[in-house]
Amino acid sequence: MASFVSNVSTLVESGLRGPALTRRRALALQVGAVGVFLALWSVLAGLVVVLKLFNPIFLPGPWLVLGALAELAAKGQLWIHLAATLERVTIGFGVGAALGVGLGLAAGQLGPVRDVVEPLIELLRPIPPLAVLPLFIVWVGIGEPSKIGFITYATFFPIFLTTVTGVRQIDPVLLRAAQSLGARGLGLFTRVILPAALPDILTGLRLGVALAFFVIVISEFIGAEHGLGYLINDGRNFFLVEQMLAAAVVLGLLGYAGNGLVRLLERRLTRGQHPA
Amino acid sequence: MTPAAGPKIQIRSVAKTFASGRAPALADVDLDVAERELVCILGPSGCGKSTLLNIVAGFLAPTSGTVLVDGHAVTGPAPERGVVFQEYALFPWLTVTGNVEFGPRLQARPAAERRRTVDRYLDLVGLRAHADKFPAQLSGGMKQRVAIARALANNPAVILMDEPFGALDAQTRETLQDELSKIQRVEHKTILFITHSIREAVYLADRVVVMTSAPGRIKQVFPIKLPEVRDRFAPEFTQSEADITRVVKEEVAKVRE
Secondary structure (H helix, E strand, O other), rough: OOHHHHHHHHHHHHHOOOOOOHHHHHHHHHHHHHHHHHHHHHHHHHHHHOOOOOOOOOOOHHHHHHHHHHHHHHHHHHHHHHHHHHHHHHHHHHEEEHHHHHHHHHHHHHHHHHHHHHHHHHHHOOOOHHHHHHHHHHHOOOOOHHHHHHHHHHHHHHHHHHHHHHHHOOOOOHHHHHHHOOOOOHHHHHHHHHHHHHHHHHHHHHHHHHHHHHHHHHHHOOOOOOOOOHHHHHHHOOOOHHHHHHHHHHHHHHHHHHHHHHHHHHHHHHOOOOOO | OOOOOOEEEEEEEEEEOOOOOOOOOOOEEEEEEEOOOOOOOOOOOOOHHHHHHHHHOOOOOOOOOEEEEOOOOOOOOOOOOEEEEEOOOOOOOHHHHHHHHHHHOOOOHHHHHHHHHHHHHHHHHOOOHHHHOOOOHHHHHHHHHHHHHHHHHHHOOOOEEEEOOOOOHHHHHHHHHHHHHHHHHHHOEEEEEEOOOOHHHHHHOOOOEEOOOOOEEEEEEEOOOOOOOOOOOOHHHHHHHHHHHHHHHHHHHHOOO
Protein backbone atom coordinates (compact mmCIF):
# COMPACT_ATOMS: atom_id res chain seq x y z
CA MET A 1 0.00 0.00 0.00
CA ALA A 2 2.82 2.35 0.91
CA SER A 3 4.52 1.68 -2.40
CA PHE A 4 1.25 2.36 -4.18
CA VAL A 5 0.95 5.75 -2.47
CA SER A 6 4.53 6.68 -3.27
CA ASN A 7 3.89 5.56 -6.84
CA VAL A 8 0.94 7.88 -7.11
CA SER A 9 2.97 10.80 -5.85
CA THR A 10 5.74 10.06 -8.34
CA LEU A 11 3.14 9.79 -11.07
CA VAL A 12 1.66 13.14 -10.11
CA GLU A 13 5.09 14.68 -10.01
CA SER A 14 6.09 13.34 -13.38
CA GLY A 15 2.74 14.54 -14.69
CA LEU A 16 3.61 18.02 -13.50
CA ARG A 17 7.23 18.34 -14.49
CA GLY A 18 8.50 15.10 -15.90
CA PRO A 19 8.85 14.25 -19.56
CA ALA A 20 5.65 13.48 -21.45
CA LEU A 21 4.74 9.84 -21.66
CA THR A 22 6.10 8.15 -24.73
CA ARG A 23 3.48 7.25 -27.31
CA ARG A 24 4.02 3.60 -26.62
CA ARG A 25 3.51 3.92 -22.88
CA ALA A 26 0.46 6.11 -23.37
CA LEU A 27 -1.04 3.53 -25.73
CA ALA A 28 -0.24 0.73 -23.30
CA LEU A 29 -2.03 2.60 -20.51
CA GLN A 30 -5.05 3.29 -22.72
CA VAL A 31 -5.36 -0.32 -23.87
CA GLY A 32 -4.75 -1.45 -20.30
CA ALA A 33 -7.60 0.71 -19.00
CA VAL A 34 -10.04 -0.79 -21.51
CA GLY A 35 -8.77 -4.26 -20.60
CA VAL A 36 -9.30 -3.67 -16.88
CA PHE A 37 -12.79 -2.38 -17.56
CA LEU A 38 -13.67 -5.50 -19.58
CA ALA A 39 -12.15 -7.75 -16.92
CA LEU A 40 -14.19 -6.10 -14.12
CA TRP A 41 -17.32 -6.39 -16.22
CA SER A 42 -16.60 -10.09 -16.82
CA VAL A 43 -15.97 -10.80 -13.15
CA LEU A 44 -19.14 -9.01 -12.14
CA ALA A 45 -21.24 -10.84 -14.75
CA GLY A 46 -19.66 -14.12 -13.66
CA LEU A 47 -20.40 -13.44 -9.97
CA VAL A 48 -24.04 -12.75 -10.80
CA VAL A 49 -24.30 -16.17 -12.45
CA VAL A 50 -22.40 -18.06 -9.75
CA LEU A 51 -23.90 -16.39 -6.67
CA LYS A 52 -27.38 -16.07 -8.25
CA LEU A 53 -27.55 -12.42 -7.15
CA PHE A 54 -30.24 -11.63 -9.71
CA ASN A 55 -31.40 -12.87 -13.06
CA PRO A 56 -28.21 -12.85 -15.17
CA ILE A 57 -30.26 -11.71 -18.15
CA PHE A 58 -29.92 -8.16 -16.73
CA LEU A 59 -26.13 -8.14 -16.90
CA PRO A 60 -24.76 -10.26 -19.74
CA GLY A 61 -20.99 -10.59 -19.83
CA PRO A 62 -18.94 -8.95 -22.57
CA TRP A 63 -18.66 -12.28 -24.38
CA LEU A 64 -22.46 -12.46 -24.68
CA VAL A 65 -22.61 -8.92 -26.02
CA LEU A 66 -19.88 -9.80 -28.51
CA GLY A 67 -21.85 -12.91 -29.43
CA ALA A 68 -25.00 -10.87 -29.98
CA LEU A 69 -23.03 -8.45 -32.11
CA ALA A 70 -21.57 -11.29 -34.19
CA GLU A 71 -25.02 -12.79 -34.64
CA LEU A 72 -26.50 -9.46 -35.75
CA ALA A 73 -23.63 -9.03 -38.16
CA ALA A 74 -23.92 -12.56 -39.52
CA LYS A 75 -27.65 -12.23 -40.12
CA GLY A 76 -26.99 -8.95 -41.90
CA GLN A 77 -29.26 -6.97 -39.55
CA LEU A 78 -26.42 -4.98 -38.05
CA TRP A 79 -25.49 -3.43 -41.38
CA ILE A 80 -29.05 -2.36 -42.13
CA HIS A 81 -29.37 -0.61 -38.75
CA LEU A 82 -25.89 0.84 -38.94
CA ALA A 83 -26.54 2.19 -42.44
CA ALA A 84 -29.86 3.73 -41.36
CA THR A 85 -28.27 5.55 -38.43
CA LEU A 86 -25.23 6.64 -40.39
CA GLU A 87 -27.37 7.98 -43.21
CA ARG A 88 -29.50 10.06 -40.85
CA VAL A 89 -26.49 11.37 -38.99
CA THR A 90 -24.58 12.18 -42.18
CA ILE A 91 -27.44 14.07 -43.82
CA GLY A 92 -28.68 15.71 -40.63
CA PHE A 93 -25.22 16.76 -39.50
CA GLY A 94 -24.22 17.80 -43.03
CA VAL A 95 -27.19 20.14 -43.36
CA GLY A 96 -26.77 21.42 -39.79
CA ALA A 97 -23.06 22.08 -40.36
CA ALA A 98 -23.69 23.85 -43.68
CA LEU A 99 -26.38 26.06 -42.13
CA GLY A 100 -24.42 26.68 -38.94
CA VAL A 101 -21.17 27.59 -40.68
CA GLY A 102 -22.89 29.60 -43.44
CA LEU A 103 -25.15 31.59 -41.16
CA GLY A 104 -22.41 31.86 -38.53
CA LEU A 105 -19.98 33.40 -41.02
CA ALA A 106 -22.65 35.84 -42.20
CA ALA A 107 -23.62 36.79 -38.64
CA GLY A 108 -19.99 37.07 -37.57
CA GLN A 109 -19.12 39.36 -40.46
CA LEU A 110 -22.25 41.44 -40.97
CA GLY A 111 -23.65 43.46 -38.08
CA PRO A 112 -27.24 43.62 -39.40
CA VAL A 113 -27.40 39.84 -39.90
CA ARG A 114 -26.06 39.34 -36.39
CA ASP A 115 -28.65 41.71 -34.93
CA VAL A 116 -31.48 39.79 -36.62
CA VAL A 117 -30.27 36.23 -36.08
CA GLU A 118 -28.63 36.29 -32.67
CA PRO A 119 -31.61 37.18 -30.47
CA LEU A 120 -33.67 34.44 -32.10
CA ILE A 121 -30.94 31.91 -31.55
CA GLU A 122 -30.31 33.02 -27.99
CA LEU A 123 -34.01 32.44 -27.31
CA LEU A 124 -34.14 28.99 -28.89
CA ARG A 125 -30.78 27.72 -27.71
CA PRO A 126 -31.62 27.12 -24.02
CA ILE A 127 -34.51 24.82 -24.98
CA PRO A 128 -33.09 21.28 -24.83
CA PRO A 129 -33.30 19.80 -28.35
CA LEU A 130 -35.11 16.77 -26.92
CA ALA A 131 -37.99 19.02 -25.89
CA VAL A 132 -38.69 19.94 -29.49
CA LEU A 133 -38.56 16.39 -30.89
CA PRO A 134 -42.32 15.83 -30.31
CA LEU A 135 -42.94 19.09 -32.17
CA PHE A 136 -40.94 17.87 -35.13
CA ILE A 137 -43.03 14.72 -35.19
CA VAL A 138 -46.26 16.66 -35.03
CA TRP A 139 -45.15 18.96 -37.82
CA VAL A 140 -43.43 16.65 -40.30
CA GLY A 141 -44.60 13.20 -39.21
CA ILE A 142 -42.73 10.29 -37.79
CA GLY A 143 -40.67 9.41 -40.89
CA GLU A 144 -37.18 10.27 -42.04
CA PRO A 145 -37.62 14.06 -42.41
CA SER A 146 -38.37 14.52 -38.73
CA LYS A 147 -35.37 12.41 -37.66
CA ILE A 148 -32.97 14.14 -40.03
CA GLY A 149 -34.45 17.55 -39.30
CA PHE A 150 -34.06 16.91 -35.59
CA ILE A 151 -30.33 16.18 -35.96
CA THR A 152 -29.96 19.28 -38.11
CA TYR A 153 -31.73 21.35 -35.47
CA ALA A 154 -29.61 20.00 -32.63
CA THR A 155 -26.25 20.30 -34.39
CA PHE A 156 -26.93 23.76 -35.79
CA PHE A 157 -26.56 25.63 -32.49
CA PRO A 158 -23.05 24.73 -31.37
CA ILE A 159 -21.73 25.04 -34.92
CA PHE A 160 -23.38 28.42 -35.45
CA LEU A 161 -22.21 29.80 -32.12
CA THR A 162 -18.58 28.70 -32.44
CA THR A 163 -18.46 30.03 -35.99
CA VAL A 164 -19.72 33.45 -34.89
CA THR A 165 -17.19 33.45 -32.04
CA GLY A 166 -14.45 32.40 -34.44
CA VAL A 167 -15.15 35.30 -36.78
CA ARG A 168 -15.67 37.84 -34.01
CA GLN A 169 -12.43 36.91 -32.26
CA ILE A 170 -10.14 37.44 -35.23
CA ASP A 171 -7.28 39.70 -34.19
CA PRO A 172 -8.02 43.07 -35.86
CA VAL A 173 -4.32 43.54 -36.56
CA LEU A 174 -4.47 40.52 -38.90
CA LEU A 175 -7.27 42.18 -40.86
CA ARG A 176 -5.28 45.41 -41.01
CA ALA A 177 -2.20 43.55 -42.20
CA ALA A 178 -4.22 41.79 -44.90
CA GLN A 179 -5.85 45.03 -46.04
CA SER A 180 -2.54 46.84 -46.28
CA LEU A 181 -1.30 43.94 -48.43
CA GLY A 182 -4.21 44.52 -50.78
CA ALA A 183 -6.87 42.06 -49.56
CA ARG A 184 -10.45 43.28 -49.94
CA GLY A 185 -13.94 41.81 -50.17
CA LEU A 186 -14.02 38.17 -51.19
CA GLY A 187 -10.22 37.84 -51.10
CA LEU A 188 -10.16 39.08 -47.51
CA PHE A 189 -12.92 36.63 -46.66
CA THR A 190 -11.43 33.49 -48.22
CA ARG A 191 -7.78 34.19 -47.46
CA VAL A 192 -8.01 35.66 -43.97
CA ILE A 193 -11.40 35.54 -42.25
CA LEU A 194 -12.14 31.90 -43.10
CA PRO A 195 -8.74 30.45 -42.17
CA ALA A 196 -8.55 32.64 -39.04
CA ALA A 197 -11.95 31.40 -37.84
CA LEU A 198 -11.30 27.79 -38.85
CA PRO A 199 -10.00 26.45 -35.51
CA ASP A 200 -13.21 27.59 -33.78
CA ILE A 201 -15.39 26.28 -36.62
CA LEU A 202 -13.74 22.86 -36.29
CA THR A 203 -14.40 22.85 -32.55
CA GLY A 204 -18.06 23.50 -33.35
CA LEU A 205 -18.10 20.62 -35.83
CA ARG A 206 -16.68 18.30 -33.19
CA LEU A 207 -19.38 19.33 -30.73
CA GLY A 208 -21.93 18.87 -33.52
CA VAL A 209 -20.83 15.32 -34.32
CA ALA A 210 -21.09 14.32 -30.67
CA LEU A 211 -24.52 15.88 -30.40
CA ALA A 212 -25.70 14.18 -33.61
CA PHE A 213 -25.03 10.72 -32.17
CA PHE A 214 -26.57 11.80 -28.90
CA VAL A 215 -29.91 12.83 -30.38
CA ILE A 216 -30.25 10.26 -33.17
CA VAL A 217 -30.70 7.45 -30.66
CA ILE A 218 -33.65 9.15 -29.05
CA SER A 219 -35.37 9.96 -32.31
CA GLU A 220 -34.89 6.32 -33.34
CA PHE A 221 -36.67 5.21 -30.19
CA ILE A 222 -39.82 6.74 -31.60
CA GLY A 223 -41.44 5.24 -34.65
CA ALA A 224 -38.33 3.91 -36.34
CA GLU A 225 -38.03 0.56 -38.08
CA HIS A 226 -34.27 0.68 -38.47
CA GLY A 227 -31.32 2.23 -36.78
CA LEU A 228 -29.15 1.54 -33.75
CA GLY A 229 -31.57 3.44 -31.51
CA TYR A 230 -34.36 1.19 -32.79
CA LEU A 231 -32.18 -1.83 -32.00
CA ILE A 232 -31.81 -0.66 -28.40
CA ASN A 233 -35.52 0.02 -28.01
CA ASP A 234 -36.34 -3.33 -29.66
CA GLY A 235 -33.97 -5.02 -27.22
CA ARG A 236 -35.82 -3.38 -24.34
CA ASN A 237 -39.20 -4.60 -25.61
CA PHE A 238 -37.99 -8.19 -25.91
CA PHE A 239 -35.66 -8.18 -22.93
CA LEU A 240 -32.57 -8.71 -25.08
CA VAL A 241 -30.10 -6.83 -22.89
CA GLU A 242 -27.12 -8.11 -24.89
CA GLN A 243 -28.67 -6.64 -28.04
CA MET A 244 -29.13 -3.29 -26.28
CA LEU A 245 -25.51 -3.31 -25.16
CA ALA A 246 -24.29 -4.44 -28.58
CA ALA A 247 -26.02 -1.48 -30.25
CA ALA A 248 -24.67 0.86 -27.58
CA VAL A 249 -21.14 -0.41 -28.19
CA VAL A 250 -21.53 0.24 -31.92
CA LEU A 251 -22.82 3.75 -31.19
CA GLY A 252 -19.84 4.38 -28.94
CA LEU A 253 -17.46 3.26 -31.64
CA LEU A 254 -19.24 5.41 -34.23
CA GLY A 255 -19.04 8.51 -32.04
CA TYR A 256 -15.40 7.79 -31.35
CA ALA A 257 -14.69 7.43 -35.05
CA GLY A 258 -16.64 10.60 -35.87
CA ASN A 259 -14.69 12.57 -33.31
CA GLY A 260 -11.43 11.09 -34.61
CA LEU A 261 -12.37 12.09 -38.15
CA VAL A 262 -12.93 15.73 -37.19
CA ARG A 263 -9.71 15.71 -35.15
CA LEU A 264 -7.86 14.40 -38.19
CA LEU A 265 -9.40 17.18 -40.26
CA GLU A 266 -8.37 19.65 -37.54
CA ARG A 267 -4.78 18.47 -37.59
CA ARG A 268 -4.61 18.67 -41.37
CA LEU A 269 -6.26 22.06 -41.70
CA THR A 270 -4.65 23.84 -38.76
CA ARG A 271 -1.21 22.30 -39.00
CA GLY A 272 1.53 24.58 -37.83
CA GLN A 273 -0.72 26.69 -35.64
CA HIS A 274 0.33 24.96 -32.45
CA PRO A 275 3.86 25.46 -31.16
CA ALA A 276 6.04 22.54 -32.23
CA MET B 1 18.89 58.23 -58.31
CA THR B 2 16.04 59.85 -60.18
CA PRO B 3 14.84 62.98 -58.42
CA ALA B 4 11.29 62.60 -57.14
CA ALA B 5 8.56 64.86 -58.40
CA GLY B 6 7.55 66.28 -55.04
CA PRO B 7 7.44 64.53 -51.67
CA LYS B 8 6.36 60.88 -51.56
CA ILE B 9 4.20 61.36 -48.46
CA GLN B 10 2.52 64.68 -47.72
CA ILE B 11 0.81 65.09 -44.37
CA ARG B 12 -1.27 68.27 -44.49
CA SER B 13 -2.73 69.85 -41.31
CA VAL B 14 -3.79 66.49 -39.98
CA ALA B 15 -5.73 66.57 -36.71
CA LYS B 16 -7.51 63.79 -34.88
CA THR B 17 -9.99 63.91 -32.04
CA PHE B 18 -11.33 60.52 -30.99
CA ALA B 19 -14.47 61.66 -29.17
CA SER B 20 -16.01 65.10 -29.20
CA GLY B 21 -15.35 66.84 -25.93
CA ARG B 22 -12.11 64.94 -25.38
CA ALA B 23 -8.71 66.48 -25.90
CA PRO B 24 -7.41 66.05 -29.46
CA ALA B 25 -4.83 63.29 -29.98
CA LEU B 26 -3.20 65.10 -32.89
CA ALA B 27 -3.31 68.77 -33.76
CA ASP B 28 -2.25 70.28 -37.03
CA VAL B 29 0.54 67.97 -38.13
CA ASP B 30 2.39 68.89 -41.31
CA LEU B 31 5.16 66.65 -42.59
CA ASP B 32 6.67 65.70 -45.94
CA VAL B 33 8.64 62.53 -46.52
CA ALA B 34 10.82 62.49 -49.64
CA GLU B 35 11.26 59.45 -51.86
CA ARG B 36 13.90 57.01 -50.49
CA GLU B 37 13.90 58.81 -47.16
CA LEU B 38 13.60 57.13 -43.77
CA VAL B 39 11.88 59.39 -41.26
CA CYS B 40 11.59 58.41 -37.61
CA ILE B 41 8.82 59.85 -35.50
CA LEU B 42 9.79 60.05 -31.87
CA GLY B 43 7.76 61.04 -28.87
CA PRO B 44 6.62 60.07 -25.40
CA SER B 45 3.98 57.37 -25.20
CA GLY B 46 0.51 58.73 -25.76
CA CYS B 47 1.76 61.54 -28.02
CA GLY B 48 -0.31 60.30 -30.93
CA LYS B 49 2.57 59.01 -33.06
CA SER B 50 0.86 55.67 -33.67
CA THR B 51 -2.38 57.52 -34.42
CA LEU B 52 -0.52 59.48 -37.08
CA LEU B 53 0.82 56.26 -38.62
CA ASN B 54 -2.64 54.69 -38.57
CA ILE B 55 -3.99 57.72 -40.43
CA VAL B 56 -1.25 57.46 -43.08
CA ALA B 57 -1.95 53.71 -43.34
CA GLY B 58 -5.64 54.46 -43.88
CA PHE B 59 -6.81 52.54 -40.79
CA LEU B 60 -8.12 55.77 -39.24
CA ALA B 61 -9.65 58.81 -40.88
CA PRO B 62 -8.31 62.20 -39.72
CA THR B 63 -10.80 64.58 -38.13
CA SER B 64 -9.40 67.25 -40.43
CA GLY B 65 -6.55 67.54 -42.91
CA THR B 66 -5.36 65.14 -45.59
CA VAL B 67 -2.59 62.68 -46.32
CA LEU B 68 -1.31 62.38 -49.88
CA VAL B 69 0.88 59.56 -51.15
CA ASP B 70 2.29 60.14 -54.63
CA GLY B 71 -0.17 63.04 -54.85
CA HIS B 72 -3.25 60.86 -54.20
CA ALA B 73 -5.36 61.30 -51.09
CA VAL B 74 -5.38 58.36 -48.67
CA THR B 75 -8.92 57.05 -48.13
CA GLY B 76 -8.26 53.59 -46.68
CA PRO B 77 -5.66 50.84 -46.43
CA ALA B 78 -4.08 49.94 -49.79
CA PRO B 79 -1.15 47.82 -50.99
CA GLU B 80 0.83 50.95 -51.99
CA ARG B 81 1.33 51.50 -48.24
CA GLY B 82 2.88 48.45 -46.60
CA VAL B 83 2.68 48.24 -42.82
CA VAL B 84 4.94 46.47 -40.32
CA PHE B 85 3.29 46.10 -36.92
CA GLN B 86 4.82 45.80 -33.47
CA GLU B 87 2.79 42.59 -32.95
CA TYR B 88 4.17 41.11 -36.23
CA ALA B 89 0.64 40.24 -37.45
CA LEU B 90 1.78 37.17 -39.38
CA PHE B 91 -0.93 34.82 -40.63
CA PRO B 92 -0.50 31.80 -38.32
CA TRP B 93 -2.04 29.35 -40.82
CA LEU B 94 0.52 30.19 -43.50
CA THR B 95 4.18 29.18 -43.63
CA VAL B 96 6.92 31.77 -43.85
CA THR B 97 6.74 31.44 -47.64
CA GLY B 98 2.95 31.72 -47.59
CA ASN B 99 3.15 34.91 -45.55
CA VAL B 100 5.76 36.53 -47.78
CA GLU B 101 3.90 35.69 -50.98
CA PHE B 102 0.52 36.81 -49.60
CA GLY B 103 0.58 40.09 -51.53
CA PRO B 104 1.92 38.68 -54.82
CA ARG B 105 -0.69 35.90 -54.61
CA LEU B 106 -3.51 38.46 -54.28
CA GLN B 107 -2.19 40.10 -57.41
CA ALA B 108 -2.28 36.64 -59.06
CA ARG B 109 1.42 36.73 -59.94
CA PRO B 110 2.68 33.60 -61.72
CA ALA B 111 4.21 30.92 -59.48
CA ALA B 112 7.74 31.23 -60.86
CA GLU B 113 7.77 34.97 -60.24
CA ARG B 114 6.38 34.48 -56.75
CA ARG B 115 9.11 32.00 -55.95
CA ARG B 116 11.79 34.45 -57.12
CA THR B 117 10.23 37.20 -54.98
CA VAL B 118 10.04 34.97 -51.90
CA ASP B 119 13.63 33.75 -52.35
CA ARG B 120 14.92 37.26 -52.82
CA TYR B 121 13.33 38.73 -49.73
CA LEU B 122 13.92 35.72 -47.50
CA ASP B 123 17.58 35.95 -48.51
CA LEU B 124 17.52 39.63 -47.67
CA VAL B 125 16.28 38.94 -44.12
CA GLY B 126 18.36 35.76 -43.77
CA LEU B 127 15.46 33.35 -43.37
CA ARG B 128 15.76 31.22 -46.52
CA ALA B 129 16.38 28.12 -44.37
CA HIS B 130 13.10 28.68 -42.50
CA ALA B 131 10.87 29.07 -45.55
CA ASP B 132 8.63 26.13 -44.67
CA LYS B 133 8.20 26.87 -40.97
CA PHE B 134 5.07 28.27 -39.42
CA PRO B 135 5.10 31.52 -37.38
CA ALA B 136 4.51 29.57 -34.15
CA GLN B 137 7.90 27.91 -34.68
CA LEU B 138 9.79 31.21 -34.94
CA SER B 139 11.29 33.58 -32.36
CA GLY B 140 10.07 37.17 -32.10
CA GLY B 141 13.02 38.52 -34.08
CA MET B 142 12.47 35.97 -36.84
CA LYS B 143 8.75 36.79 -36.97
CA GLN B 144 9.49 40.46 -37.43
CA ARG B 145 11.99 39.62 -40.19
CA VAL B 146 9.23 37.69 -41.96
CA ALA B 147 6.87 40.65 -41.54
CA ILE B 148 9.46 42.97 -43.09
CA ALA B 149 10.02 40.53 -45.99
CA ARG B 150 6.25 40.29 -46.45
CA ALA B 151 5.92 44.07 -46.67
CA LEU B 152 8.85 44.38 -49.10
CA ALA B 153 7.65 41.53 -51.33
CA ASN B 154 4.47 43.44 -52.07
CA ASN B 155 6.61 46.26 -53.48
CA PRO B 156 4.74 49.14 -51.81
CA ALA B 157 5.44 52.78 -52.59
CA VAL B 158 6.00 53.47 -48.90
CA ILE B 159 6.49 51.34 -45.79
CA LEU B 160 5.02 52.33 -42.46
CA MET B 161 6.59 50.77 -39.39
CA ASP B 162 4.78 51.07 -36.06
CA GLU B 163 7.35 50.49 -33.29
CA PRO B 164 8.38 47.33 -35.14
CA PHE B 165 11.15 46.36 -32.71
CA GLY B 166 9.35 47.46 -29.55
CA ALA B 167 8.48 43.94 -28.41
CA LEU B 168 11.99 42.53 -28.86
CA ASP B 169 14.79 42.17 -26.34
CA ALA B 170 17.64 44.70 -26.52
CA GLN B 171 20.05 42.33 -28.26
CA THR B 172 17.62 41.26 -30.98
CA ARG B 173 16.51 44.83 -31.34
CA GLU B 174 19.98 46.05 -32.30
CA THR B 175 20.45 43.13 -34.68
CA LEU B 176 17.23 44.01 -36.45
CA GLN B 177 18.19 47.69 -36.60
CA ASP B 178 21.45 46.63 -38.29
CA GLU B 179 19.50 44.51 -40.74
CA LEU B 180 16.95 47.19 -41.54
CA SER B 181 19.77 49.66 -42.13
CA LYS B 182 21.43 47.14 -44.47
CA ILE B 183 18.14 46.49 -46.27
CA GLN B 184 17.55 50.21 -46.70
CA ARG B 185 20.98 50.59 -48.34
CA VAL B 186 19.85 48.01 -50.94
CA GLU B 187 16.15 48.76 -51.32
CA HIS B 188 15.98 52.54 -50.75
CA LYS B 189 12.35 52.51 -49.66
CA THR B 190 10.40 55.48 -48.42
CA ILE B 191 9.86 54.62 -44.77
CA LEU B 192 7.92 56.25 -41.95
CA PHE B 193 9.15 54.67 -38.73
CA ILE B 194 7.52 55.15 -35.31
CA THR B 195 9.65 54.57 -32.23
CA HIS B 196 10.15 55.75 -28.69
CA SER B 197 13.85 54.86 -28.72
CA ILE B 198 16.11 57.83 -29.43
CA ARG B 199 19.08 55.58 -30.17
CA GLU B 200 17.04 53.62 -32.67
CA ALA B 201 15.89 56.82 -34.37
CA VAL B 202 19.40 58.25 -34.64
CA TYR B 203 20.72 54.93 -35.92
CA LEU B 204 18.15 54.54 -38.68
CA ALA B 205 16.75 57.90 -39.72
CA ASP B 206 17.59 60.44 -42.34
CA ARG B 207 15.45 62.79 -40.28
CA VAL B 208 14.07 62.48 -36.77
CA VAL B 209 10.77 64.17 -36.00
CA VAL B 210 10.13 64.82 -32.30
CA MET B 211 6.49 65.20 -31.33
CA THR B 212 4.92 67.02 -28.44
CA SER B 213 2.45 65.25 -26.20
CA ALA B 214 -1.29 65.86 -25.78
CA PRO B 215 -2.14 67.05 -28.36
CA GLY B 216 0.54 65.60 -30.60
CA ARG B 217 2.24 68.15 -32.82
CA ILE B 218 5.64 68.33 -34.44
CA LYS B 219 8.00 69.97 -31.98
CA GLN B 220 11.26 69.82 -33.84
CA VAL B 221 12.83 68.09 -36.85
CA PHE B 222 16.44 66.91 -36.68
CA PRO B 223 18.20 66.03 -39.93
CA ILE B 224 20.74 63.30 -39.09
CA LYS B 225 23.91 64.07 -41.02
CA LEU B 226 25.76 60.88 -40.26
CA PRO B 227 27.26 58.39 -42.71
CA GLU B 228 24.96 55.68 -44.14
CA VAL B 229 26.70 53.01 -42.09
CA ARG B 230 26.49 54.27 -38.54
CA ASP B 231 28.58 53.60 -35.47
CA ARG B 232 26.60 53.76 -32.25
CA PHE B 233 29.75 54.73 -30.35
CA ALA B 234 30.99 57.52 -32.63
CA PRO B 235 31.11 60.94 -30.93
CA GLU B 236 28.84 62.49 -33.60
CA PHE B 237 26.28 59.74 -32.95
CA THR B 238 26.32 60.38 -29.22
CA GLN B 239 26.08 64.12 -29.88
CA SER B 240 22.91 63.70 -32.01
CA GLU B 241 21.48 61.41 -29.37
CA ALA B 242 22.15 64.03 -26.67
CA ASP B 243 20.64 66.88 -28.72
CA ILE B 244 17.44 64.94 -29.32
CA THR B 245 17.27 63.63 -25.76
CA ARG B 246 17.24 67.18 -24.42
CA VAL B 247 14.20 68.06 -26.53
CA VAL B 248 12.36 64.81 -25.78
CA LYS B 249 12.94 65.25 -22.05
CA GLU B 250 11.09 68.54 -22.06
CA GLU B 251 8.07 66.74 -23.40
CA VAL B 252 8.29 63.86 -20.96
CA ALA B 253 8.53 66.38 -18.11
CA LYS B 254 5.38 68.10 -19.39
CA VAL B 255 3.48 64.81 -19.29
CA ARG B 256 4.53 64.31 -15.67
CA GLU B 257 3.21 67.70 -14.59
